[in-house]
Amino acid sequence: xxxxxxxxxxxxxxxxxxxxxxxxxxxxxxxxxxxxxxxxxxxxxxxxxxxxxxxxxxxxxxxxxxxxxxxxxxxxxxxxxxxxxxxxxxxxxxxxxxxxxxxxxxxxxxxxxxxxxxxxxxxxxxxxxxxxxxxxxxxxxxxxxxxxxxxxxxxxx
Numbered sequence: 001x002x003x004x005x006x007x008x009x010x011x012x013x014x015x016x017x018x019x020x021x022x023x024x025x026x027x028x029x030x031x032x033x034x035x036x037x038x039x040x041x042x043x044x045x046x047x048x049x050x051x052x053x054x055x056x057x058x059x060x061x062x063x064x065x066x067x068x069x070x071x072x073x074x075x076x077x078x079x080x081x082x083x084x085x086x087x088x089x090x091x092x093x094x095x096x097x098x099x100x101x102x103x104x105x106x107x108x109x110x111x112x113x114x115x116x117x118x119x120x121x122x123x124x125x126x127x128x129x130x131x132x133x134x135x136x137x138x139x140x141x142x143x144x145x146x147x148x149x150x151x152x153x154x155x156x157x
Contacts, residue, residue, distance in 0.1 A: 002098060002147075002148040003150075004150060005150050005151075005152050007152075010152050010153045010154065011150065011151065011152060011153075012093060012095070012150075012151030012152060012153060013151075014149065014151075016093070016151060017095045017149055017150070017151030018046070018048070018149075020077060020078075020079055020093045020094070020095045020151060021046045021053070021077055021095050021097070021149075022046045022048065023079065024044075024077035024078065024079060024095075025043060025044075025120050025121065026041055026042065026043055026044070026077070027041070027042065027044055027075050027076055027077035027078075028040065028041050028042075028075070028076050028077075029041075029042055029055065029063075029073055029074075029075050030073060030074045030075070030076070031063075031066045031067065031070065031072075031073050032066075032070050032072075033066050038066065040063065042055050042057075043055065043117060043120070043121075044075070044077075044117070045113055045116050045117040045120065047113070047116070051145075051146060052143040052144060052145055052146070053075060053097065053099070053143070053144040053146070054104070054113045054117065054141060054142065054143050054144075055141075055142055055144075056110075056113075056114065056117070056139050056140060056141045056142070057140050057142075058138060058139075058140060059138065059140045061140075064140060067101050067103075067142065071100050071101040071102065072098075072099075072100055072101075073098070073099060073100070073101055073144060074096060074097065074098050074099075075096070075097045075099070075144060076094065076095070076096045076097075077094065077095050078092050078093065078094040078095075079092050079093045079094075080092070087157070088157075089155060089156040089157035090156050091153070091154065091155045091156070092153075092154050093151060093152065093153050093154070094151065094152050094154060095149060095150070095151045095152075096149070096150050096151075097144065097146050097148070097149045098146075098147050098148040098149070099144040099145050099146045099147045099148075100144070100145050100147060101142050101143065101144055101145075102142065102143050102145065103140070103141070103142060103143075104141035104142065104143055107136075109141070110136065110139055110141040111132055111136050111139075113141055114131075114132055114135075114136060114139055114141070115128055115129075115132060118131065118132075
């Protein structure tokens with residue numbers, strides 16, 4: 001059902017793919033909304049302890065409705081890439097994950113993952129705690145259980 005990377009020399013080993021997933025701040029979550037595909041950019045946190053990808057939203061939104069209808073998703077991230085001096089082409093690594101979404105029911109886990117996610121963007125612990133205190137009760141958290149993952153090194157040249 002799932003395909004492997006066709007250009008095998010460009011394929012990333014699983015550990016390198018997980019490192020890209022862990023470091024990337026943003027990705028695109030793709031879902032099926034009725035008959036149409038729907039992709040949405042979002043921030044995520046990859047947790048090495050349980051191997052899941054976490055993201056959040058408010059309660060009762062479009063994202064929540066779609067995921068209740070069909071929890072199967074794909075999620076794509078890519079690193080910032082780099083250019084070799086004097087070259088126009090970008091070299092980057094990307095990862096595509098296929099998985100199933102579940103709702104995180106444990107409120108303490110929601111707060112802890114929110115803190116970890118926030119630390120990807122700021123080291124200001126006072127700010128993070130204030131945000132968790134102000135928004136934590138209204139945070140809806142989801143976890144993607146990875147069923148298949150591929151990573152790839154891309155050179156645009």
